[in-house]
Amino acid sequence: MTDIPISNDKPAPTVVVIFGAGGDLTWRKLVPALYNLWRDEWLNPQFSIIGVDRRSLSDGEFRQRLREGVDQFSRQPVRSQAKWQRFADAVNFITADFADAALYTGLAEAIARCSEQWGEPANTVFYLAIPPALIQIVSEGLGTAGLAADRARNRLIVEKPFGHDLISAQALNHLLTAVFHETQIYRIDHYLGKETVQNILAFRFANALFEPIWNRAYIERVQIIVAETVGVEHRGGYYDHAGALRDMIQNHLLQILCLVAMEPPVAFHANEIRDKKLDLLRSIRPIAPGTARQFAVRGQYEGYHNEPDVAPDSQTETFAELKVMIDNWRWQGVPFYLSTGKKLANKVSTVKVSFRPVPHLAFPETATTTWEPNELTLHIQPNEGIDICMQAKEPGVAWQLKPVTMRFRYSENFDKRPIPEAYETLLLDVMQGDATLFMSADQVEQAWQLVMPVLTQWAKSDAGLLTYAPDSWGPHAPDFPLLAPALSEI
Amino acid sequence: MTDIPISNDKPAPTVVVIFGAGGDLTWRKLVPALYNLWRDEWLNPQFSIIGVDRRSLSDGEFRQRLREGVDQFSRQPVRSQAKWQRFADAVNFITADFADAALYTGLAEAIARCSEQWGEPANTVFYLAIPPALIQIVSEGLGTAGLAADRARNRLIVEKPFGHDLISAQALNHLLTAVFHETQIYRIDHYLGKETVQNILAFRFANALFEPIWNRAYIERVQIIVAETVGVEHRGGYYDHAGALRDMIQNHLLQILCLVAMEPPVAFHANEIRDKKLDLLRSIRPIAPGTARQFAVRGQYEGYHNEPDVAPDSQTETFAELKVMIDNWRWQGVPFYLSTGKKLANKVSTVKVSFRPVPHLAFPETATTTWEPNELTLHIQPNEGIDICMQAKEPGVAWQLKPVTMRFRYSENFDKRPIPEAYETLLLDVMQGDATLFMSADQVEQAWQLVMPVLTQWAKSDAGLLTYAPDSWGPHAPDFPLLAPALSEI
Numbered sequence: 001m002t003d004i005p006i007s008n009d010k011p012a013p014t015v016v017v018i019f020g021a022g023g024d025l026t027w028r029k030l031v032p033a034l035y036n037l038w039r040d041e042w043l044n045p046q047f048s049i050i051g052v053d054r055r056s057l058s059d060g061e062f063r064q065r066l067r068e069g070v071d072q073f074s075r076q077p078v079r080s081q082a083k084w085q086r087f088a089d090a091v092n093f094i095t096a097d098f099a100d101a102a103l104y105t106g107l108a109e110a111i112a113r114c115s116e117q118w119g120e121p122a123n124t125v126f127y128l129a130i131p132p133a134l135i136q137i138v139s140e141g142l143g144t145a146g147l148a149a150d151r152a153r154n155r156l157i158v159e160k161p162f163g164h165d166l167i168s169a170q171a172l173n174h175l176l177t178a179v180f181h182e183t184q185i186y187r188i189d190h191y192l193g194k195e196t197v198q199n200i201l202a203f204r205f206a207n208a209l210f211e212p213i214w215n216r217a218y219i220e221r222v223q224i225i226v227a228e229t230v231g232v233e234h235r236g237g238y239y240d241h242a243g244a245l246r247d248m249i250q251n252h253l254l255q256i257l258c259l260v261a262m263e264p265p266v267a268f269h270a271n272e273i274r275d276k277k278l279d280l281l282r283s284i285r286p287i288a289p290g291t292a293r294q295f296a297v298r299g300q301y302e303g304y305h306n307e308p309d310v311a312p313d314s315q316t317e318t319f320a321e322l323k324v325m326i327d328n329w330r331w332q333g334v335p336f337y338l339s340t341g342k343k344l345a346n347k348v349s350t351v352k353v354s355f356r357p358v359p360h361l362a363f364p365e366t367a368t369t370t371w372e373p374n375e376l377t378l379h380i381q382p383n384e385g386i387d388i389c390m391q392a393k394e395p396g397v398a399w400q401l402k403p404v405t406m407r408f409r410y411s412e413n414f415d416k417r418p419i420p421e422a423y424e425t426l427l428l429d430v431m432q433g434d435a436t437l438f439m440s441a442d443q444v445e446q447a448w449q450l451v452m453p454v455l456t457q458w459a460k461s462d463a464g465l466l467t468y469a470p471d472s473w474g475p476h477a478p479d480f481p482l483l484a485p486a487l488s489e490i
Numbered sequence: 491m492t493d494i495p496i497s498n499d500k501p502a503p504t505v506v507v508i509f510g511a512g513g514d515l516t517w518r519k520l521v522p523a524l525y526n527l528w529r530d531e532w533l534n535p536q537f538s539i540i541g542v543d544r545r546s547l548s549d550g551e552f553r554q555r556l557r558e559g560v561d562q563f564s565r566q567p568v569r570s571q572a573k574w575q576r577f578a579d580a581v582n583f584i585t586a587d588f589a590d591a592a593l594y595t596g597l598a599e600a601i602a603r604c605s606e607q608w609g610e611p612a613n614t615v616f617y618l619a620i621p622p623a624l625i626q627i628v629s630e631g632l633g634t635a636g637l638a639a640d641r642a643r644n645r646l647i648v649e650k651p652f653g654h655d656l657i658s659a660q661a662l663n664h665l666l667t668a669v670f671h672e673t674q675i676y677r678i679d680h681y682l683g684k685e686t687v688q689n690i691l692a693f694r695f696a697n698a699l700f701e702p703i704w705n706r707a708y709i710e711r712v713q714i715i716v717a718e719t720v721g722v723e724h725r726g727g728y729y730d731h732a733g734a735l736r737d738m739i740q741n742h743l744l745q746i747l748c749l750v751a752m753e754p755p756v757a758f759h760a761n762e763i764r765d766k767k768l769d770l771l772r773s774i775r776p777i778a779p780g781t782a783r784q785f786a787v788r789g790q791y792e793g794y795h796n797e798p799d800v801a802p803d804s805q806t807e808t809f810a811e812l813k814v815m816i817d818n819w820r821w822q823g824v825p826f827y828l829s830t831g832k833k834l835a836n837k838v839s840t841v842k843v844s845f846r847p848v849p850h851l852a853f854p855e856t857a858t859t860t861w862e863p864n865e866l867t868l869h870i871q872p873n874e875g876i877d878i879c880m881q882a883k884e885p886g887v888a889w890q891l892k893p894v895t896m897r898f899r900y901s902e903n904f905d906k907r908p909i910p911e912a913y914e915t916l917l918l919d920v921m922q923g924d925a926t927l928f929m930s931a932d933q934v935e936q937a938w939q940l941v942m943p944v945l946t947q948w949a950k951s952d953a954g955l956l957t958y959a960p961d962s963w964g965p966h967a968p969d970f971p972l973l974a975p976a977l978s979e980i
Binding site for chain 2: 207363374376390394401402405
């Protein structure tokens with residue numbers, strides 16, 4: 001695997017091919033992201049987008065639809081029709097059946113034409129915005145047409161879910177690596193493209209202040225919380241076969257855990273950071289079969305059975321919490337609680353680091369009635385920033401310690417310009433060949449391995465499936481003292 | 491020495507006797523402070539103030555003058571004339587020569603009458619708001635009249651200067667302790683009564699987060715800065731014989747240094763904290779005779795010679811900076827810079843703690859062009875609070891680290907009510923018998939011992955006396971690289 005450092009350079013001339021270009025992701029996220037990158041001059045002027053879908057659309061219709069998406073979802077408006085037209089001129093659409101070999105030879109020809117026109121070989125990014133069932137046929141089609149052969153120039157982006165369990169994840173990795181080399185595969189987790197998630201690395205490794213206390217000697221517990229207010233919405237069909245553990249914890253929350261808990265990287269190279277994250281995943285204590293109730297809580301919001309495409313007797317969890325213990329020198333004995341759920345009282349993503357009490361509280365008893373241990377909160381969203389809850393002397397002639405907040409907010413420290421969307425960061429990274437923020441096959445499989453004992457036990461019986469009221473803070477789990485009360489304190 | 495913990499209780503019935511009651515301090519500070527304590531019901535209802543001065547004033551005239559002082563300087567206004575009258579009824583004035591023995595027997599009788607009327611023995615606080623030359627006669631007068639005999643109930647407050655050098659400080663302590671026991675003597679440094687100065691203790695010892703990094707492994711240097719914009723004003727006569735090192739560094743700045751650098755106290759008892767501060771002063775590396783230029787800088791603002799009561803050829807420093815090295819395990823090798831001056835560009839009191847760089851900066855070079863080590867600033871005044879200057883990822887698709895500020899402000903975390911004045915805190919402490927925030931004889935003498943080599947060398951010659959422009963950041967001292975440039979960054 002080549003080890004390319006994080007690059008701030010413009011990418012090489014690139015053709016981006018989006019499979020499933022007629023879908024929501026392309027319209028809402030991918031093309032607005034590409035448009036913003038282009039507008040901010042991050043893209044090479046030698047640049048082309050080819051949309052592929054079974055839907056029948058002309059180039060014009062496709063461009064029109066993309067324009068509507070940009071108008072609706074882009075963080076920056078289109079400056080002028082002329083400017084948009086220059087972008088749109090680089091966009092084409094192909095109506096095709098993904099099983100048709102002619103599609104891939106056609107693509108190869110189109111890419112070759114670009115290379116010829118640009119006077120240098122085009123890089124290619126193949127974005128699979130398609131259901132998992134179609135991945136194999138597209139991947140093999142690309143391989144057969146010779147579009148996976150150039151390890152340096154042909155890149156593949158895969159969207160989650162990366163499998164449904166360990167076996168299917170291994171199968172997926174196997175079929176992808178039968179065609180592409182692992183270094184060509186970018187498994188995208190848009191959570192890792194969020195500014196505040198990336199900033200966990202800056203916070204930990206660009207500041208001398210925090211790393212010395214970032215260990216079991218000073219930290220009592222860590223909570224990683226991703227709470228949603230929405231229900232399953234139109235995704236009931238998918239979600240009812242996944243559930244919160246698969247949909248959120250196996251990927252997003254475990255990835256955030258890696259950034260919070262991993263050892264310092266030697267360098268900001270993709271391999272190095274991916275290895276450090278893998279080290280962390282490997283040091284998580286395996287959950288012994290049959291012990292899920294000691295390490296996991298699941299809940300389902302009331303009314304979930306009435307959602308469209310949800311089985312009337314579904315046992316799928318819409319809330320999950322996992323207690324993770326890390327068996328290494330840094331974290332031995334410090335529980336990490338990973339919590340997520342739908343239809344909760346607030347939409348919030350946050351990492352709460354609770355410090356141990358001071359070793360000796362020397363103050364008079366009357367001064368410490370409202371004393372609390374320190375807490376550091378990384379606000380991923382909303383209110384992007386960092387808070388330290390600390391103790392100060394309340395002004396007054398009497399000695400009274402009171403909790404106060406030391407705050408850092410992105411919005412107060414940086415320009416008010418809208419922050420780039422995660423997809424902008426990630427698409428540019430792929431074009432630059434930087435895999436730092438993407439999950440390796442090892443990571444994905446290791447993460448599945450961690451959650452499998454819980455999934456297996458949950459699949460056997462619905463014992464322990466709690467219900468919770470919509471707009472609450474999730475189920476009340478008396479066996480699991482940190483759950484609901486801790487969440488409600490966010 | 492009795493070891494009384496910090497108390498939040500009301501003090502016992504007390505008679506406060508102010509010697510020099512006709513002076514500015516009484517009018518501007520002491521009585522407004524006592525009035526606020528009374529108004530906020532911190533005082534025992536059994537309470538009396540006796541002003542003593544050579545000036546001839548009736549009780550009525552004295553009360554009228556105090557009322558004007560309260561109207562002008564109190565942080566809280568007088569609510570109603572009736573309420574003021576209740577306070578004023580407890581105030582009396584005695585015109586007397588401090589050398590007159592009848593004054594002290596008269597005071598003893600007045601105090602005895604209070605005790606009788608209150609049905610319990612009155613505590614007494616004797617406040618010496620008088621020039622140093624008069625201290626002996628008053629102290630002895632009180633002793634002869636039996637007003638120093640009760641170690642638990644008779645207390646003496648002494649204002650700075652506590653001597654002019656080590657010898658005179660020892661003499662002053664000697665004459666005070668010839669009459670009062672050391673536990674009865676409260677040497678007041680109003681700086682220690684400031685909320686933000688007291689909060690240094692809360693910050694360090696009520697939070698588990700900072701103490702682990704509060705040492706030579708993580709801290710590169712500390713600057714304690716008290717900058718004034720005013721010149722000597724009407725105090726030229728006193729100041730020209732003192733100078734910045736005596737007037738500010740020997741007391742205020744060294745006391746702040748103690749709070750910043752001392753070891754954790756076992757308990758918040760006066761003895762314990764005073765001992766820990768003394769330990770710190772004793773661990774400061776002595777400045778060898780003749781080496782002042784390696785450890786101290788002095789400056790004089792242009793035009794100082796034209797100030798009233800200043801000698802036309804005065805060599806007195808109006809700016810001083812002292813580099814302090816602490817020979818203990820925690821601080822070995824970490825320089826502490828104590829800087830103060832008059833006629834500087836800004837009025838600011840602050841402690842800047844500069845951390846070492848991260849041990850390994852793993853980020854790509856292009857990301858770290860504006861990287862800076864962490865800095866923690868304790869703002870004593872203005873903008874009372876704490877800042878951490880740290881590094882964050884600048885939002886954007888490129889990796890760029892930028893300094894940002896994490897802030898805590900008293901004004902944003904607590905009621906907007908005016909914070910109690912330092913004199914309120916300190917007067918109440920004396921009435922409660924809590925000497926934590928007062929300087930012991932040991933501390934005062936140790937502090938003098940530290941600065942004597944510099945004072946001695948400076949007295950011999952004016953070599954190294956730099957001039958600086960008013961409203962600047964002090965002299966430019968090329969031999970002392972941290973001086974002027976560092977100050978200007980506040």
